[in-house]
Amino acid sequence: MPAPVYSYPAPVNPAAGAVDGHAIDGAQLFSQKFTSATGLGPSFNADACIVCHPGGRGASADEAHFARRVAHLDPASGRVLAMAGGDSMVAPRRTTAGDAPLPPPREANVVSLRMPLALAAATRIDDIDDAIIEAQAVAKDDGIHGRVHRVVGSDGRSRVGRYGWKADVPTLDAMVAAAFSDEMGLSSALAPRPRPPFVDDGRMARAVASFLRAGTAATPPQAAAAGAGQERGQ
Numbered sequence: 001m002p003a004p005v006y007s008y009p010a011p012v013n014p015a016a017g018a019v020d021g022h023a024i025d026g027a028q029l030f031s032q033k034f035t036s037a038t039g040l041g042p043s044f045n046a047d048a049c050i051v052c053h054p055g056g057r058g059a060s061a062d063e064a065h066f067a068r069r070v071a072h073l074d075p076a077s078g079r080v081l082a083m084a085g086g087d088s089m090v091a092p093r094r095t096t097a098g099d100a101p102l103p104p105p106r107e108a109n110v111v112s113l114r115m116p117l118a119l120a121a122a123t124r125i126d127d128i129d130d131a132i133i134e135a136q137a138v139a140k141d142d143g144i145h146g147r148v149h150r151v152v153g154s155d156g157r158s159r160v161g162r163y164g165w166k167a168d169v170p171t172l173d174a175m176v177a178a179a180f181s182d183e184m185g186l187s188s189a190l191a192p193r194p195r196p197p198f199v200d201d202g203r204m205a206r207a208v209a210s211f212l213r214a215g216t217a218a219t220p221p222q223a224a225a226a227g228a229g230q231e232r233g234q
């Protein structure tokens with residue numbers, strides 16, 4: 001891997017579209033290996049998007065890449081609750097200090113292993129109108145129907161959630177920001193539960209989302225090498 005181009009958490013507020021004079025390149029960020037000097041951690045699951053989504057579009061069936069979603073099931077109500085104080089439902093396994101693998105938080109009595117998904121369709125889900133999704137949430141003969149989950153995004157607008165656990169993330173930009181923050185410990189102002197100080201003021205997440213939207217037309221620089229032998233679901 002080449003040395004990181006960006007000096008995060010250096011100021012992320014120079015002229016729009018550029019950081020330290022470099023254009024923000026979503027493809028490059030997708031394959032960039034982050035370190036604690038560039039905003040990784042202190043706890044995280046992997047140091048680059050491309051580790052878990054090989055080739056820039058792929059899923060990974062390697063268990064080392066599975067995310068652990070955790071929650072607390074309240075025995076009285078039977079409801080699954082986000083854990084008190086937690087700003088994320090992903091329990092990271094590793095630390096930048098190189099400690100032993102982190103166990104799930106003690107109060108978690110629900111642990112769900114999630115496989116990294118292929119991202120080819122993820123961008124298109126963002127484009128579907130709320131009304132079309134809502135129109136599908138009706139019983140189809142058998143009385144069973146889905147329920148949309150309306151979420152208020154960082155822009156204050158309510159939208160049907162599309163990503164994450166229980167569709168708790170409303171837009172692709174927010175999902176990418178959630179991935180930076182939940183999987184890599186790299187805080188982003190666009191994440192669903194933003195926690196300052198931010199390494200990303202939102203432009204990194206937007207740049208990576210536009211790279212994903214560009215589809216197969218865009219290929220991350222190290223895709224071939226990093227994804228070799230692990231391509232899935234393409």
Ligand code: HEC
Nearest residue numbers: 045046048049052067114115116117122163176179180183
């Ligand atoms: C440690 C592995 C890991 C890393 C690193 C990772 N992801 Fe993921 N990603 C996942 C898992 C697991 C899911 C599925 C989440 C679920 O089902 O709860 C996912 C889901 C997604 C989705 C939603 C797909 C859908 O259809 O709902 C997007 C978009 C995404 N990741 C983008 C990224 C980006 C961009 C990065 C880098 C900033 C990244 N991921 C880093 C494991 C990872």
